[in-house]
Amino acid sequence: MPATTFRIFRYQPDSSEPEPFHQDFDLEHEEKLTLLDAILRIQNEQDGTVAVRYSCRSAICGSCACKANGKTVLACMTQVEQVKAESGEEIVRVDPIGNFTPIKDLVVDMTPFWEKFKAVKPFLIPDGPAPEKERLVPKAAMEKIANESKCILCAACYSECNSLAADPEFVGPAAFAWGYRFAADERDGQRKNRAKLYSGEHGVWDCTRCMFCNERCPKGVDPRDAIEKLGSIAFQEKVTHDKGARHAKAFLISLRSGGKLNEILIAPYTDPIGAPFNAPLALRMAQKGKLPKSPLTHKVKDRDQVKKLIKNVKETI
Ligand code: SF4
Ligand code: SF4
Known part of the structure; x- marks a missing residue:
């Protein structure tokens, strides 16, 4: 049976130890164990104060993103042995996601992420009067935005984003993936306005094209590709002032x-x-x-x- 040391980021500003530090926890476990289950076992068996955000445990809610040996993962869909094999390290270091402020242990303040998400208007704004029944869309048109529609807002991409590290106001890969999802939706009537909204300062052109968002997205959304497609839409709509x-x-x-x-x-x-x-x-x-x-x-x-x-x-x- 494998044994693993988990080096977990601890930060409890209201405790007698208010400064951040890393704490080791040893665990014997079956070959198959997800990182989230490991953290929950530590919480249940060793230290009930370890704070982690999670909900569905099935890679759907997007709550449990964290860093494992430096790379952002969704803890519930990541095997502990896989982290060790890929990093070549026996110890698994667990940190909060990057580009966020930690609130308590692995829990971060997601406010900037949600504000940027809201700012891209992630909903349909159709033109003209509402149809009697529904707005029908050909299957091929929906396939164009199928990738971006898979986003679960886990913020793994945001955590890895180099542009955000340099400019915290950068809108970020997840929000732009949603922006494209609606800009390219045939039912939406705001293509040009969206192109204007997403261009300019902190916008699509500020992406450094490092591709880390594509690499770390657990759902294959490929947000960098969405940013590129938003750039094309900006050109098609003649929004080229930036x-x-x-x-x-x-x-x-x-x-x-x-x-x-x-x-x-x-x-x-x-x-x-x-x-x-x-x-x-x-x-x-x-x-x-x-x-x-x-x-x-x-x-x-x-x-x-x-x-x-x-x-x-x-x-x-
Ligand atoms: S694009 Fe991928 S990594 Fe980013 S929030 Fe959506 S699912 Fe998570
Ligand atoms: S490709 Fe652009 S959006 Fe994606 S992580 Fe890099 S800088 Fe951020």
């Missing part, structure tokens, strides 16, 4: 005209006002040979392949 959108557009113009990236054109197109302030950086890049000699000579020979590629991408989005 620096991020202009940057993406600059890439496209550069590829179309020369077949490869032209850094000389990208910076001023992205930020015409701020670009002159980057002159010292541009000078250093030029000294290291990282800038093309002239924007006009910066072209590949066979640009047809690049044009075909751009056309294919346009047809698939």
Whole structure:
């Protein structure tokens, strides 16, 4: 029978030990044991004050997300032995999810997450008068948003988000997955307004594309893909005022005209006002040979392949 040491994050601000620390608990257990069951056994058998949030124990309610050896998981669908095997460590360290403020042990304050979720208007806002019976949608149209509809709001993606670590105001992957779920719903009449709402400061263009949200989402929602699709919707709706959108557009113009990236054109197109302030950086890049000699000579020979590629991408989005 395996034995495991669980190193659990403890934080009880109202106790005689108000500073955070880690406490070890040893447990003998069957080969098959979920991380949530391990925490609940520790709570029942060793220390009733260990605080954890959970409800369904079936990967549906999304309450029990936490970090196991540094990676965010849903505790009820994660095997202890799997954590040990994947991390190569015998001790399982359990921490609260990242980018949140702990309230007590593994329980965090979810308020910012819910505020951002509400801010994206995660509900249908149809145009025109209500139909007599219902709004029918073809199956294929619903399949386009099937992935995003699987989100259980567990915040595992939010916990791993690099943009949020740098900017706590960033709306975040889960909220954007819901934003896309409604922006792309045929029954919704707010596509352009949603594109405006999701662009701009702290919006879709502030994502660093680290892909950790896709990697750690326990339900296969792929929130980064949803963010990318929201970027496409912004372009289709001509909501391209944000620096991020202009940057993406600059890439496209550069590829179309020369077949490869032209850094000389990208910076001023992205930020015409701020670009002159980057002159010292541009000078250093030029000294290291990282800038093309002239924007006009910066072209590949066979640009047809690049044009075909751009056309294919346009047809698939
Ligand atoms: S997108 Fe995935 S990880 Fe993020 S809240 Fe939804 S289910 Fe959880
Ligand atoms: S890909 Fe974007 S949204 Fe997803 S975790 Fe990274 S920065 Fe956050």
